[in-house]
Amino acid sequence: MTPVAVPEVTVPKEPSSRAAPRADNRLKMLEATMKRHQYQADALIEVLHTAQELFGCLEDDMLTHVARSLKVPPSRVYGVATFYHFFTLKPHGEHTCVVCMGTACYVKGAAALVSAIEDLAGIKAGETTPDGKLSLITARCLGACGIAPAVVLDGEVLGYETPESLCNRVKGWLT
């Protein structure tokens, strides 16, 4: 990815602000998903999946929009969005580092990976750096136990990581 050539930018690049000009298009895609499910309340989870995929996270406006469209109380939409780990109400950083904390990864030292990144970036698991560069997330189990400990860096699954190798990969994102 080529960096944007505006050095004085101070506002963190959030998915929501970044994609504002295309907002119409994304709303149309969300609309299409709801239409495919005939605006049935049963499809709430599918619709939220699509919304998060398109917008990066589920902000309050979005939850209200979904609630109105599917004719369900906002409380139910909020309840579902906060029940499932997959949904996030805050935008992730520019880069994401997901560390698998499944049993196999745990016995192979996944906790050390998490603390290494925590120290490196100065954030706790589940947080995003203040400049919006990196989010550190822990996952339940990626099902990649054969290559434990496993991490996912920006969607790419990597196995047999050590605190050193992982820090070397992530370091570049923080500058």
Add this chain to the structure above:
Amino acid sequence: MDTTDLLEIAERERAARTPRRLRCCTAAGCLSQNGQALKAALIEAVKTAGLTDSVEVVGVGCMGLCSQGPLVQVDPDGPLYEKVTPDQAPAIVAALNEPSAPADDVRVGDPTHPFFAKQVPVVLQNSGKINPERIESYIEVGGYQALCTAVREMQPLEVCELITASGLRGRGGAGYPTGLKWSTVAKTESDRKFVVCNADEGDPGAFMDRSVLESDPHRIIEGMAIAAYAVGASQGFVYVRGEYPLAISRLKTAISQARRLGVLGAGVFETRFDFRVDIRIGAGAFVCGEETALMRSIEGHRGTPRPRPPFPAAKGLWGCPTLINNVETLANIPAIVANGPEWFAGLGTGKSAGTKVFALAGKIKNTGLIEVPMGTTLRTIVEEMGGGVPGGGSVKAVQTGGPSGGCIPAEHLDTPVDYESLAQLGSIMGSGGMIVMDESDNMVDVARFFMEFCMDESCGKCVPCRAGTVQIHHLLTKLRSGKGTARDLDVLRELCEMVKQTSLCGLGQSAPNPVLSTLRYFHNEYDTLLNDPMTPATKPLQTSTETR
């Protein structure tokens, strides 16, 4: 579409085969080890060598031995290359000219190793052999024949009886007789019925279902369709974890291929049986593996369980009778219909028929997937097939059943693996994750790890689970930091029993299992913490209880 058409497709597929094939694993484990680049490099190397007419590079599903990935198998009868890198591709292609000599400098696997030799593949029959993204590839190995036979030549009741006779039990963990479940749904009168495939493989350390979905998705669809025919359902759902994007995409491909071919949809195999399958993607909640919670989630609600009865077989999705089976259970169905119930009952032990897929992980040399007949001993699985602890350490315990299971100590390694034997040891079969622990693993930490998991994953509906798991976790943390007293241990045990007896669903009822089983077999590790309050939490404990 009938048997003849299926045979024709299979014949065409066989005729189109090149004399030599390079099977390249494209399941998640190998993909994360640069598998995609390797496949591209192999295709390129074949092109450069001018062999495109005689050699085909096929992306296949999981070949089992994930720790040695990426794997490449040369067909027919060629070597299995391990840990292949893209720059080794030309050497592999060059070596194709001399069938007897494998390529230099590329590691070759030993097919006679117990890891391969002791396996009895039923569920994993086609894994790593067929291209999971082509329905023709599945039909070539006899796929959809069982469904065709079932819907065209058998009565629904006969199918139920056949499954009952096979002795198949649910592979999701509890081991409920599958045939009985089917018959119950079949007998319940209703206009609408549903079949659900539970692919919400939430147990950390288990990846069998992911592998089956990625390697052989049509098998699940066929199993579901047979189940739907037997119980009289016309709509199916696959509830699959959101964490498995590759499995979801392959399943989607498979469903649309099956629909196009007339295997799914209106009039399956030109009969009056209609069946449609939809995918529901989970959103990361462990409790949704519990069947009533799973149904709530399919209906678009928070995934919280409800008391049973009524069981899903009577009142399931939208109040209609619903059959819920696990991925592996459904994957057994086509083989049972094709080979007959006697064949299946002949595998495994009396009360636990058939085979079971296990995911070997943790401190073990050969991590990966294996399928063995029920009744195989843990020792055979862990030491012979798995190769034991890397670096020559000794096995301390084997954890089965994930957060609902227990830790089986090394002295019980000779236990045959079946539902009853594992339950006797205070563990469960579970979905099939097997995590090997060695001397450096502290069992109190392990118990605490699982309790933290259950605490986070408790849905909060019932008090024993919601509050009990927090209290147990708190006690374990206190013990681990060396501040615990003997009284805390008593409270811990009492609390565990209470949570076990009074929780609403399986999550809470089984959450104390890891604590209880470690208390039972590794009591000294708890005691040591009491006697030596200054034990630092980061250092592995030295205990006197070591089993050998």
